[in-house]
Amino acid sequence: MCGIVGYIGDRDCVPIIIEGLKRLEYRGYDSAGIAVLSDGTKEVIKTKGKVSELEAEVAKQGLAGKMGIGHTRWATHGVPNQLNAHPHFNQEKTLFLIHNGIIENYSELKNKLIKKGYSFYSETDSEVVVNLIDRYIKKGRDLAAAVKYALNKIDGTYGLAVMYENEPDKIVVARKGSPLVLGIGEGEYYIASDVNALIAYTQHVVYLNDDEIAEITKDSFTVRTITDEEIQHEILKVEMTEDEITKSGYPHFMLKEIMEQPLSIENSMRGRFITDEGIVKLGGLIGYEDRIARSKRIILSACGTSWHAALVGEYMLEEFTGIPVEVEYASEFRYRNPIVGEDDTVFFISQSGETADTLAAMREAKRKGALALGICNVVGSSIARESEAGVYIHAGPEIGVASTKAFTSQLVVLSLITILIARKRNMDFEIGVELIENLKALPQKVEEILKLNDEIEKIAEHYVNSNNFLYLGRGYNFPVALEGALKLKEISYIHAEGYPAAEMKHGPIALIDENMPTVFIAPKDAVYDKILSNIEEVKARKGKIIAIAHVDDTRIDELVDHVIKIPECHYLFQPILNVIPLQILAYHIAVKKGLNVDQPRNLAKSVTVE
Ligand code: G6P
Numbered sequence: 092m093c094g095i096v097g098y099i100g101d102r103d104c105v106p107i108i109i110e111g112l113k114r115l116e117y118r119g120y121d122s123a124g125i126a127v128l129s130d131g132t133k134e135v136i137k138t139k140g141k142v143s144e145l146e147a148e149v150a151k152q153g154l155a156g157k158m159g160i161g162h163t164r165w166a167t168h169g170v171p172n173q174l175n176a177h178p179h180f181n182q183e184k185t186l187f188l189i190h191n192g193i194i195e196n197y198s199e200l201k202n203k204l205i206k207k208g209y210s211f212y213s214e215t216d217s218e219v220v221v222n223l224i225d226r227y228i229k230k231g232r233d234l235a236a237a238v239k240y241a242l243n244k245i246d247g248t249y250g251l252a253v254m255y256e257n258e259p260d261k262i263v264v265a266r267k268g269s270p271l272v273l274g275i276g277e278g279e280y281y282i283a284s285d286v287n288a289l290i291a292y293t294q295h296v297v298y299l300n301d302d303e304i305a306e307i308t309k310d311s312f313t314v315r316t317i318t319d320e321e322i323q324h325e326i327l328k329v330e331m332t333e334d335e336i337t338k339s340g341y342p343h344f345m346l347k348e349i350m351e352q353p354l355s356i357e358n359s360m361r362g363r364f365i366t367d368e369g370i371v372k373l374g375g376l377i378g379y380e381d382r383i384a385r386s387k388r389i390i391l392s393a394c395g396t397s398w399h400a401a402l403v404g405e406y407m408l409e410e411f412t413g414i415p416v417e418v419e420y421a422s423e424f425r426y427r428n429p430i431v432g433e434d435d436t437v438f439f440i441s442q443s444g445e446t447a448d449t450l451a452a453m454r455e456a457k458r459k460g461a462l463a464l465g466i467c468n469v470v471g472s473s474i475a476r477e478s479e480a481g482v483y484i485h486a487g488p489e490i491g492v493a494s495t496k497a498f499t500s501q502l503v504v505l506s507l508i509t510i511l512i513a514r515k516r517n518m519d520f521e522i523g524v525e526l527i528e529n530l531k532a533l534p535q536k537v538e539e540i541l542k543l544n545d546e547i548e549k550i551a552e553h554y555v556n557s558n559n560f561l562y563l564g565r566g567y568n569f570p571v572a573l574e575g576a577l578k579l580k581e582i583s584y585i586h587a588e589g590y591p592a593a594e595m596k597h598g599p600i601a602l603i604d605e606n607m608p609t610v611f612i613a614p615k616d617a618v619y620d621k622i623l624s625n626i627e628e629v630k631a632r633k634g635k636i637i638a639i640a641h642v643d644d645t646r647i648d649e650l651v652d653h654v655i656k657i658p659e660c661h662y663l664f665q666p667i668l669n670v671i672p673l674q675i676l677a678y679h680i681a682v683k684k685g686l687n688v689d690q691p692r693n694l695a696k697s698v699t700v701e
Pocket residue numbers: 394395396397440441442443444445446449492493494694695696697698
């Protein structure tokens with residue numbers, strides 16, 4: 092978590108850094124800061140709260156300069172306040188550092204530094220790093236060497252940037268476990284946690300790898316490993332437009348991203364069908380299909396919303412490929428010495444491609460000989476680069492903290508993988524064609540659902556003051572119930588639980604009364620009648636009911652308080668449609684409560700710490 096930005100060149104770095112930080116706010120937004128070091132200016136400004144607070148303070152003080160670094164924070168060590176905000180500096184205020192990550196051995200290092208006479212003003216782990224660098228400088232190293240020596244002492248993760256008053260024409264950056272990208276301009280360089288922060292200025296980038304340190308002046312950069320080997324990096328061109336990372340007239344990124352789903356779903360499948368043959372082609376898996384199809388087991392591992400996508404994937408893959416599938420929270424998988432090996436294929440699903448637990452789980456699976464594959468949205472992200480192969484979901488940048496379009500695109504890609512592998516095993520040509528035709532029809536059906544926005548907004552009005560919510564679904568729609576509950580919880584702070592509908596009788600039914608709304612996902616599928624019985628059970632206990640049902644369903648009308656009618660599709664893809672009204676419902680409830688849906692409290696989009 093945390094976003095870092097830096098600039099060195101001939102322009103005023105301050106607006107560039109502030110704008111970049113705003114674009115990284117999805118990574119954290121509890122405090123922010125900037126340090127400028129150029130032409131006699133040496134200034135650090137830090138504020139509690141959002142980047143807009145920092146922007147106001149910077150404007151008040153008239154800060155300007157040609158080299159600077161900035162940070163937006165998601166607190167790990169120490170409460171969000173001005174002192175704990177970055178940049179951090181040494182006692183003489185000659186050395187300035189921004190850091191994204193966690194220093195695991197900070198307390199041991201801090202004690203050693205205190206014994207050597209250092210004192211600390213913050214509660215952060217990061218302040219230890221700047222003082223450690225200071226110590227090596229005082230031992231006669233230059234900045235880059237001091238950073239290298241300091242990092243050799245550190246256990247943990249970092250994306251960091253440092254400036255030093257006595258080497259005023261340079262920024263030194265380093266990466267391990269937290270992303271860091273250099274933007275290449277003409278006579279200027281940018282530094283950022285991800286390309287969103289620099290895409291307005293350059294499309295040419297270098298992604299640093301773990302254990303690399305770069306020395307950047309306004310005219311050049313050099314990259315070395317922490318063991319001093321020089322590295323030549325390819326400069327890549329990023330295909331992303333600024334429009335993709337602005338709200339384009341929508342009040343929130345989340346609403347924009349919900350509304351973009353016809354296109355993002357289309358983009359996830361574009362060019363990936365050979366319809367006549369009922370098969371799918373995924374460029375990123377070429378050469379691996381047979382090994383996947385021969386796997387004795389498939390494991391899907393992820394966190395958060397991506398974990399819910401994995402659960403849907405389990406239903407799909409197991410039913411259609413006949414291969415046993417397991418779903419694992421990445422955070423559990425990595426620490427329980429999992430039994431995986433060469434016969435297993437493990438897909439790691441991550442929108443950001445940077446989630447620390449998912450990345451670590453992937454490394455563990457690779458170490459044990461499993462085929463480790465990525466399903467990511469962010470191109471060039473750590474999981475995308477370190478996995479043996481994989482598939483991009485191509486949903487486009489997702490900035491709202493609550494994941495929406497990435498989830499539906501993850502489901503599309505899991506559907507594609509299901510067809511790919513099932514057709515290699517025992518799926519008929521006709522079924523392949525039928526599934527592909529159904530997938531192709533999805534964007535139009537999503538358009539139909541989005542037209543229900545106003546209707547869903549009216550339903551939301553009834554539930555703004557609810558304290559609890561229950562979401563129920565069965566089979567393929569059980570994970571949708573979990574995801575619906577998570578969306579509401581994340582952005583409206585209403586307690587919500589997702590449950591398999593039939594399990595309601597074993598506990599949640601005790602909670603039902605006239606104040607407890609229940610959302611039923613009730614398409615006309617194999618378990619439709621059973622879901623209707625569950626609805627009756629809630630109704631008998633005076634619970635309020637919202638149902639997601641098929642457009643031609645009239646039976647449900649008398650049973651529920653509100654019904655959202657959506658188009659039918661093959662049951663395999665129904666979760667892709669069913670989740671959309673739940674995203675819209677959560678959005679409107681949160682907006683009506685006056686909450687910041689794009690930046691909910693305590694959350695961050697990219698969880699790069701354990
Ligand atoms: C955070 C985000 C969630 C996301 C999860 C996994 O908790 O707030 O929206 O689902 O991380 O992120 P990933 O990028 O790995 O999909």
